[in-house]
Amino acid sequence: MDRIDGTNSKTLYDYANPEIDVLLKHSVRTQLESLLKTSISVEQRLVVLQQSFVEAMTLVLSEITAPHTQLVKTFENMYDQAVLSMAVAGLSQEQLTHQYISATGLIMSPYNCKHTIKDIYRIKGYARGLDKAIQGKLKNKPSINVLYPACGPFAPLLLPLLSYYKETQTYKPSQIQVTLVDIQPGAILTLKQLVSDLQLEEYISLIEEADASIFEPENAIDLLVLEAMQHGFTKEGQLSIAKHLVKYLSIDGWMIPQNVSVKGMMVVGETEFNQQWKTQEFSHSSNVANEAQQDRVELGEILKINKSTLLEMQELELEGGIKVIPANQIVLPKGVEDMSKRIFAVYAHIETFAQEEVGQYDSGITHPRPDNSVYIDLKPKDIEHTHFVASSGDTIQFYYQLTGLPGFVPVKL
Amino acid sequence: MNKYAVFTGSCLSATAIEYLDQAGLLACVVLPDSDANPDLLQLQQWLEQKQITMLKYNKKDDKPLIMQLDRMGVECGVIYLFRHKIKTTLIQYFQEHLVNIHPSPLPDYRGPQPIYWQLRNGESSTKLTLHKVNEELDCGDIGCEVEIDIHPFETNKCLHQKMAQALPYLVSQFVQTEQSGGAVWRPQEQGASLKAAPQIIHSDLLVDWRQHSAREIANMARAGNTDVACALFQYRQSVFQLLQATPVECNLVGVKAGTVVQLDKNAGLVVKTDDCAVRLDIIGAQQGVFDGYRFALLFSLEPGMELCCGANYESRVI
Numbered sequence: 001m002d003r004i005d006g007t008n009s010k011t012l013y014d015y016a017n018p019e020i021d022v023l024l025k026h027s028v029r030t031q032l033e034s035l036l037k038t039s040i041s042v043e044q045r046l047v048v049l050q051q052s053f054v055e056a057m058t059l060v061l062s063e064i065t066a067p068h069t070q071l072v073k074t075f076e077n078m079y080d081q082a083v084l085s086m087a088v089a090g091l092s093q094e095q096l097t098h099q100y101i102s103a104t105g106l107i108m109s110p111y112n113c114k115h116t117i118k119d120i121y122r123i124k125g126y127a128r129g130l131d132k133a134i135q136g137k138l139k140n141k142p143s144i145n146v147l148y149p150a151c152g153p154f155a156p157l158l159l160p161l162l163s164y165y166k167e168t169q170t171y172k173p174s175q176i177q178v179t180l181v182d183i184q185p186g187a188i189l190t191l192k193q194l195v196s197d198l199q200l201e202e203y204i205s206l207i208e209e210a211d212a213s214i215f216e217p218e219n220a221i222d223l224l225v226l227e228a229m230q231h232g233f234t235k236e237g238q239l240s241i242a243k244h245l246v247k248y249l250s251i252d253g254w255m256i257p258q259n260v261s262v263k264g265m266m267v268v269g270e271t272e273f274n275q276q277w278k279t280q281e282f283s284h285s286s287n288v289a290n291e292a293q294q295d296r297v298e299l300g301e302i303l304k305i306n307k308s309t310l311l312e313m314q315e316l317e318l319e320g321g322i323k324v325i326p327a328n329q330i331v332l333p334k335g336v337e338d339m340s341k342r343i344f345a346v347y348a349h350i351e352t353f354a355q356e357e358v359g360q361y362d363s364g365i366t367h368p369r370p371d372n373s374v375y376i377d378l379k380p381k382d383i384e385h386t387h388f389v390a391s392s393g394d395t396i397q398f399y400y401q402l403t404g405l406p407g408f409v410p411v412k413l
Numbered sequence: 414m415n416k417y418a419v420f421t422g423s424c425l426s427a428t429a430i431e432y433l434d435q436a437g438l439l440a441c442v443v444l445p446d447s448d449a450n451p452d453l454l455q456l457q458q459w460l461e462q463k464q465i466t467m468l469k470y471n472k473k474d475d476k477p478l479i480m481q482l483d484r485m486g487v488e489c490g491v492i493y494l495f496r497h498k499i500k501t502t503l504i505q506y507f508q509e510h511l512v513n514i515h516p517s518p519l520p521d522y523r524g525p526q527p528i529y530w531q532l533r534n535g536e537s538s539t540k541l542t543l544h545k546v547n548e549e550l551d552c553g554d555i556g557c558e559v560e561i562d563i564h565p566f567e568t569n570k571c572l573h574q575k576m577a578q579a580l581p582y583l584v585s586q587f588v589q590t591e592q593s594g595g596a597v598w599r600p601q602e603q604g605a606s607l608k609a610a611p612q613i614i615h616s617d618l619l620v621d622w623r624q625h626s627a628r629e630i631a632n633m634a635r636a637g638n639t640d641v642a643c644a645l646f647q648y649r650q651s652v653f654q655l656l657q658a659t660p661v662e663c664n665l666v667g668v669k670a671g672t673v674v675q676l677d678k679n680a681g682l683v684v685k686t687d688d689c690a691v692r693l694d695i696i697g698a699q700q701g702v703f704d705g706y707r708f709a710l711l712f713s714l715e716p717g718m719e720l721c722c723g724a725n726y727e728s729r730v731i
Binding site for chain 1: 623664665666667668669672674675676677678679683685706710715716717
């Protein structure tokens, strides 16, 4: 192994010793310290990075369910390695931390987005679904175009999968061509670095810095990968992006996820969000407690999102330029004794493809979201215009607001 | 020639005291009956160095003071930044020769906090107004006044200092007018629509993102900058000081007031208001003073989060 020698710039260059912003350095200190202590070479770092991505995918694509602890360790390793690529990309602090609300939703900073690659069961559900969808598409076509808008700095739903395909030679670059789009300049810099580090350039047709809600792809899309959302289907511009890009899907193109079902429920906060998880090691749909599930008062589906519903969606423009989409109506059940003590909550169930899914509590994006502005059978002390007050037996029409902070707006009929 | 007693508890009156002293018109300085504070202590020290006679006001009994003033032959008095409402006996002693200088364009902003409320209301100019003292606070006839511009960045202390610089001019104008035959006094306008300057209470200081406009929030911060009347906002369970804020344009619709809409090293920490948005430039915390960007990163405040949710669910229902 070469020795680090201050007089030899070529030797220095060969070692992974990135000049990085102080904030990123703070959050990845451990990884950087270990990297510098072992004087790992650039070549070695790339090998470890590629291995970490392949290992994570090998575990989630396997038919044998890996233990949670093993998954955590593997995904942590993938995260650590990806963050080192981010460090090497040399983002400025401005590029790293810029976060804002755009006209169509929250734009997360690359600094905050970097954790998505550790969201094990989101990536598992998507990777398994995508794998099946790609397999299905390639049965009938020699090559497919995949679009991944608002993919963040690591494009975590595709880059690990592509690394796995490359390593196992499952699919060649000539079969899969991916377009990665993100609005954050810092995400684009990181993506370019990571794609290069993973040696996936041949799979990537374009990395574009653009607002996904207005991006116009040049070719018809076979698979559209949609991920930009937070729990309760709120905050991020998922629906605006989906609604815009679904038009560019080829006639037989698929959206991944194939179906998103957003449901409402009335829960006892303590039971749903505290008691249910007291004895569980981690939150996951397989760990929900029967008692808590039975205690819920399900209100039904508020919104269904898939290719056909997206194509049919009609926008309404309200005063002040607020655009909304009419969603479903629900009837609040009568005879629930403790209704006034319950909290309204929204949760999403994501079917990525062919029975592969991200269930409630599997991921941040499917975690039920309590909405404290909704009051059923009780009145707030100081009523504000943002409060929604209704009674058992009322029919409620939901609208989805397509604004800077998207989310559901209930209206009493 | 009549000599003046100056009633004050602040070094900000030093310019007027110095003018009167140099003009040979100063009899004494009457200090307030209150606990020692740095400003008062500094004033006392300065007066000692200058060998100026100091008398003490007794808020329970002003007779000893009247006797002292009488013994010194003082017939005129000027009040500026004095904490007490002058009693009728003392007013009567001066026989209409007791004047107060109030830092506002009277009859607007009568009350104990004129500078704070003028800044808070975004006034672009003010006046130092000299008026006769009567039983009603800040209501006596006006003798003379001087207009002062308010810079849009000026804080409470800036404006106090600016007022202090204008003070000798106002006093000299008054003294000269009195010496040349007496000032022309005009009664103050009365009415319910006048702007007031009441004592500041805690709830005045709390930023209400849903009620206050961006400009009002910026003015609140400016009016209370590094003062006891500092603007306050709540985040999670803690209260922070807002020392400086700037209105910024924001065209986002459907975003609740109080929501953080931007965090950027250059653009800073921007919060939606009902009319547009406001950048939180400087924030005071127990841990130190930070710009909005650093505060947000240290205290995990991110775009998309709301600042106005304080009370928990249970406490908000009947």
